[in-house]
Amino acid sequence: MNTKTVLLGKTYQFQDLKEIMAKANEEKSGDQLAGISAQDAKERIAAKYILADLTLSDIRSNPLLSPEQDEVSRVIDEGINERIYSEIKNWTIAELREYLLSSIIGDSEIKRISRGLTSEMIAAVTKIMTNLDLIQAAAKIEVTTHCNATIGQKGILSGRAQPNHPRDNLTGIKASLYEALSYGIGDAVIGINPVIDMVDSVKDILSLTKEVMTKWDIPTQNCVLAHVTTQMKAIRNGAPADMIFQSIAGTELGNKAFGIDEDLLNEADELIRKEGTAPGPNLWYFETGQGSELSGEAHHGIDQVTLESRCYGLARKYNPFIVNTVVGFIGPEYLYDTKQVTRAGLEDHFMGKMHLLPMGVDVCYTNHIKADQNDMDNLSLLLGAAGVNFIIGVPMADDCMLNYQSTSYHDIATLREVLKLRPAPAFEQWLEKMGIMEHGRLTKAAGDPTMFM
Known part of the structure; x- marks a missing residue:
């Protein structure tokens, strides 16, 4: 060589x-x-x-x-x-x-x-x-997956509804979720990051989201992004989980820092297939992000792009429903400014798709990085052109629990309009039934969560 x-x-x-x-x-x-x-x-x-x-x-x-x-x-x-x-x-x-x-x-x-x-x-x-x-x-690459519903088709841009709450208050989560749904967001997943990584809290949030899905007959899937072991205990305790979630790294040592290994992922995979509430076959949600191995002193002298690609090599073993890189979340120590965040977002999306993964991106940044919301708008537009499967939606693009900046519910709606993209087909049919969308465009009723109250 x-x-x-x-x-x-x-x-x-x-x-x-x-x-x-x-x-x-x-x-x-x-x-x-x-x-x-x-x-x-x-x-x-x-x-x-x-x-x-x-x-x-x-x-x-x-x-x-x-x-x-x-x-x-x-x-x-x-x-x-x-x-x-x-x-x-x-x-x-x-x-x-x-x-x-x-x-x-x-x-x-x-x-x-x-x-x-x-x-x-x-x-x-x-x-x-x-x-x-x-x-x-x-x-060029179309990756479709099915949990309760199918996403990833050409011309489709899905959104994860992320109605986090700083106290895991169920009423607050529901209010934010209703806002997301009123903008047509939530077809990728209703996914909540819990403050309290405990079995009862995870079960309560899963039960709440499943109750909303059932009451309004919403063709989507739910997930609580606690540690995989907490989710497994909640599922064994009767929690209605459509998918199981875990953050992963590109090295064995990095995954040990996350408290996981291949054997644990295999056990979780078997559990969600037996006791999960969705038919699948795609029942996993993985999150990644450049720099996690370095932050855990588990990089072995390998660069962060290669390590990120290795995350996707691990993820593809489990045929996930969705994967996303949280591109600017760790901070400027790993991605210093807008230019680096933009490059990383496009790299991660491409590498995920090349692994035939249903790739999404949390287009985000922390408050101490050299970036602002206009930069996130630019990257979102580039990813939309690249055929990203989904992006994240939080109220006003400001996550009040995780304390970082992302994209808003209405940002995703705007991207669909500008790029002539649509929600997942079954979800769009539901939006039309609810009067939120008509002929691929939002109606005057959109953005008003009181329709669910």
Whole structure:
């Protein structure tokens, strides 16, 4: 494997694939914090130049974290279709990029070759793509999933209703949920982040959301984003959960920091299939985000884009209903400003879709990052063009429980109108029945939650 190149008369020699992958990354404050980033633009270009000429077999033959050391690596490697891999293993990363961007290559061809790609291969091609490349390639890929209802079809933009409350007050959650529904948001999931990670609280919130869904005959699914073990206890205690949730990392050590491993995920998967309240077959909700492994000192010197791609390699084992990256949530230590958040959002969406995942994005930022709401509007529009499956909706784009800025219920409605996108079909039929939408557009009644009271 070649690790050296000459650029403008200067020789660049890299130690190994791990260093090439890290230094080929677009600038990220997390990589700088880890001490693995390129020193300047010239070194970054040199690393990209070498990476582009490496083959897929070079990537697989030089594991950044071996399957013998790490169960995430093992899950990724065992999930590869060896026949397809053997057909494409001599492609260079540059040739993979050209294939993905070719005007004669579409959804079915990309889906086929994706089964022969490791997460590291997908991360590698991401590093030599522009933002527009990431949008163009991702927009070709349609990933549909079914829990209680189906989302992900071409021309559909779904929304997660996130009616969080700083005290898990059920009346407050219900009021926020009714506002979301009045704007046509909630077809991806009614998903609440609980303040109190306790069985009784999780069960109460699941029961509330299921009661609203049943009373108003809403074709959607519910989920409470507590730790997976708390959800499992609640489900065994009779809580009506359509899906089960967990945040995941790209290394075994990172997942241990989250209090999970593959065995626990397997146990949860079996439980939700036996005792969950949705027919499925897609019954998982995973969340990710660049930088989590570094924050948990579990990155093994691997860059944050590659680690994020490895999250998706783990997630695809469980055929989830939805996955989203919480792109700007961790803070400026990992994504410093608008430019880095925008790039990460497009990278994560593309890599998720290349793993054939139903990919969404929480288009968000913390108050101490160099970004504002206009930046979130811009990224939302780019993701809408890229065919994102869903984004998050919170009241006025300000989550009063998690204390971060995201996108609002009416932002999602606006994106649908501007980009000529629709809610999930069954959900749109329900909206028409309720008088909230007509012929794909919101009516005068939209935005008034008192219709549910």
